[in-house]
Amino acid sequence: MLEVKHIRAHQEDYIQALKKRNFEAEAVFESILKLDDKRKATQKQLDEILSESNSLSKEIGMLFKSGETEKANALKEKTAGLKEDSKRLGEEMSQAATELQALLYQVPNIPHPSVPAGKSEEDNEEIFKEGEIPVLSKTALPHWELAKKYDIIDFELGNKITGAGFPVYKGKGARLQRALISYFLDKNIDAGYSEVQVPLLVNEASGYGTGQLPDKEGQMYHVGNDDLYLIPTAEVPITNIYRDDLLNENQLPIQLTGYTPCFRREAGSYGAHVRGLNRLHQFDKVELVNIVKPEESYQILDQMVEHVKSILRDLKLPYRVLRLCGGDLGFTSALTYDFELFSTAQDRWLEISSVSNFETFQANRLKIRFKDNHKNKALVHTLNGSSLALPRVLAGILENYQTEDGIVIPEVLRPYTGFDKIS
RNA sequence: GGAGAAAUGGCAGAGUGGUCGAAUGCGGCAGUCUUGAAAACUGUUGAGGGUCACACCUCCGGGGGUUCGAAUCCCUCUUUCUCCGCCA
Secondary structure (H helix, E strand, O other), rough: OOOHHHHHHHHHHHHHHHHOOOOOHHHHHHHHHHHHHHHHHHHHHHHHHHHHHHHHHHHHHHHHHHHHHHHHHHHHHHHHHHHHHHHHHHHHHHHHHHHHHHHHOOOOOOOOOOOOOOOOOOOEEEEEEOOOOOOOOOOOOOOHOOOOOOOEEEEEHHHHHOOOOEEEEHHHHHHHHHHHHHHHHHHHHHOEEOOOOOOOOOOOOHHHHHHHOOOOHOOOOOOOOEEEEEOOOOHHHHHHOOOEEEEEEOOEEEEEEEEEEEOOOOOOOOOOHHOOOOOEEEEEEEEEEEEEOHHHHHHHHOOOOHHHHHHHHHOOOOEEEEEEEOOOOOOOEEEEEEHEEEEOOOOOEEEEEEEEEEEOHHHHHOOOEEEEEOOEEEEEEEEEEEEEEEHHHHHHHHHHOEOOOOOEOOOHHHHHOOOOEEE
């Protein structure tokens, strides 16, 4: 959520910047500023009335104490009108505030100057590419065939237990996945992150805080009885740890990592390109969250990108990094780098990580602020990224590491798996 | 799930209808003293709105109500604690 004072100060720049993401802001900004003016004016009137009735009340109190009952009762009558006015103005003010809030929720984050203009993923900018694409034999199989051949992931069984998109990992498949999780977490901890285990169900306030609500409501599973949501990413519970907090400068940066399952309804996305592990309703992910001072956020973003690169290097998987264009950029993000790994057997790129700087957009919703050494208060910047989304990494490993006599386990994972081949 | 108790500033903890945004202690910050530090002493120290700055307004778990006036009384929700039941 943008801050009204910033919209006021940079109205023209923001309108131009938002065009990059094909968002026409002019009319919304006008309404926002008008409503904000109205809110302030109404509050001013209200404050005056409250001030008057406060001092009348004090007077009445003193008159009662000194026994001047008639005088006190006379004053009481004066307060009746004030009460009505304050009630009316209070309602007007909160209505303006609610409307203002609703409009602010509609405006996406201002894209960073480096974000290219564009309509769709076609216009994303490839900024880095690394790793050798293996040459596979003609008998190479996509991962869903491999999963069946070696009996390590059972999609049918998941259909029976739950429904489509909830696979069962078996034997070495399950262990390989667990190995990846442990390896990612250890790697993140080595880089200075601190591990957390967080709830998988969150309340409405948390959903609003990180921006899943109100606009992406349909993506989350909702537990009606208790009015809770299954998390679509660990970003939600982890970032909400600090909701409504006023931090000290010396606490920053806060660097957290956590493993969680993620749940997404993915309504309406079916077909060949979502086969196997490519798109699931439940999947595992290890997440990175950074809460930092504004001036260091882009440096941290670069660090996160380098960190994810080094993971892919360790795993010896071919990948590329994209800078998302305005049209593909998430609602809450100012700058996002997507990581995609190349799946040889499917002959396509699969998104496996998304690293974003939200600047103050989430912090403003979440009310995460910090106090510097001069007691100035400011909103923090929040960033997050995956390291990595498990199923697609698993798919990439199965497909790129397949040989005639089995699937070779990447070197770095062997201490975690305890075996070096699936056959 | 049943019965009871509670929720106050960074923390602990007073406050039961008026001058209380809130005693006191701890912690934090600044200063005095000291070669330096500690101790001691002095001062200062919640958040939001609003203003050039003041003024002023709001906030004592959330929401609603009673009253001229609510941290204090009433209703409701949430959370925590104790006991019972159930349970990995």
